[in-house]
Amino acid sequence: MTAGPRLFSILRQGAILIASIHTALDDSQLERFRADLVDRIGRDRAKGVIIDVAALDVVDSFATRTLRGIADMARLRGAQTVIVGFQPDVAFVIVQLGMDTGSLVTALDLEEGLTHLAAVTGASIGPAR
Amino acid sequence: MTAGPRLFSILRQGAILIASIHTALDDSQLERFRADLVDRIGRDRAKGVIIDVAALDVVDSFATRTLRGIADMARLRGAQTVIVGFQPDVAFVIVQLGMDTGSLVTALDLEEGLTHLAAVTGASIGPAR
Numbered sequence: 001m002t003a004g005p006r007l008f009s010i011l012r013q014g015a016i017l018i019a020s021i022h023t024a025l026d027d028s029q030l031e032r033f034r035a036d037l038v039d040r041i042g043r044d045r046a047k048g049v050i051i052d053v054a055a056l057d058v059v060d061s062f063a064t065r066t067l068r069g070i071a072d073m074a075r076l077r078g079a080q081t082v083i084v085g086f087q088p089d090v091a092f093v094i095v096q097l098g099m100d101t102g103s104l105v106t107a108l109d110l111e112e113g114l115t116h117l118a119a120v121t122g123a124s125i126g127p128a129r
Numbered sequence: 130m131t132a133g134p135r136l137f138s139i140l141r142q143g144a145i146l147i148a149s150i151h152t153a154l155d156d157s158q159l160e161r162f163r164a165d166l167v168d169r170i171g172r173d174r175a176k177g178v179i180i181d182v183a184a185l186d187v188v189d190s191f192a193t194r195t196l197r198g199i200a201d202m203a204r205l206r207g208a209q210t211v212i213v214g215f216q217p218d219v220a221f222v223i224v225q226l227g228m229d230t231g232s233l234v235t236a237l238d239l240e241e242g243l244t245h246l247a248a249v250t251g252a253s254i255g256p257a258r
Contacts, residue, residue: 038217038220038221039217041237042217042237045237045241069221069224069225072220072223072224072230073217073220073221073223073224075230075235076215076219076220076223076224076230076233076235077215077217077220077235077237078213078235078236078237078238078241079237
């Protein structure tokens with residue numbers, strides 16, 4: 001449906017889905033990302049979801065709310081979500097603007113996220129990457 | 130008491146009760162479902178309850194609250210509850226409307242729910258279905 005470069009990718013590693021956002025997404029692209037990801041949780045029977053936001057240098061309040069929404073929806077579908085890769089500047093802005101990140105589980109990077117999910121879901125994450 | 134097709138079924142598999150809701154229930158039907166289910170927990174000495182909501186394409190706030198209530202009541206009667214089969218659209222609406230699902234334990238489908246209950250209750254779930 002999209003022309004041009006892929007805006008995000010969703011890869012599967014065992015029972016974990018690894019979703020990487022490649023560039024800043026506008027609101028409708030974020031909604032498409034959410035729909036794709038929630039759909040994949042069911043199809044791939046995922047127990048855990050990692051959303052990698054390391055490529056984002058801006059995260060606004062809509063994006064924060066969408067990430068929270070994805071985490072809540074994933075939980076209703078039986079999967080735990082971890083957000084990884086918040087840049088220091090992004091973390092600064094999120095905190096300065098007082099955006100609500102209350103229920104988001106975060107980790108430093110993909111490796112820490114996988115370790116966390118392996119612990120809480122009991123899912124095997126397969127051989128080391 | 131009801132005429133017409135059954136609105137829900139409650140089956141027993143070992144120490145687990147599997148309750149399937151077949152169609153959208155109105156508020157009084159939901160209360161009947163709750164009463165039947167909590168009664169069955171005692172009669173069947175259930176250690177776990179699975180409520181399958183895959184047939185529902187709408188879950189309103191009363192239904193969400195009733196499911197939470199059932200889970201809390203089941204816990205007081207000594208049984209763990211897992212809700213399975215939330216459709217993506219239903220999960221989306223629940224999250225968008227900000228319904229409180231805090232204490233609900235969820236899983237993708239019946240199989241995942243049984244695996245979870247077997248782990249937390251130690252109940253045997255019998256041969257694979």
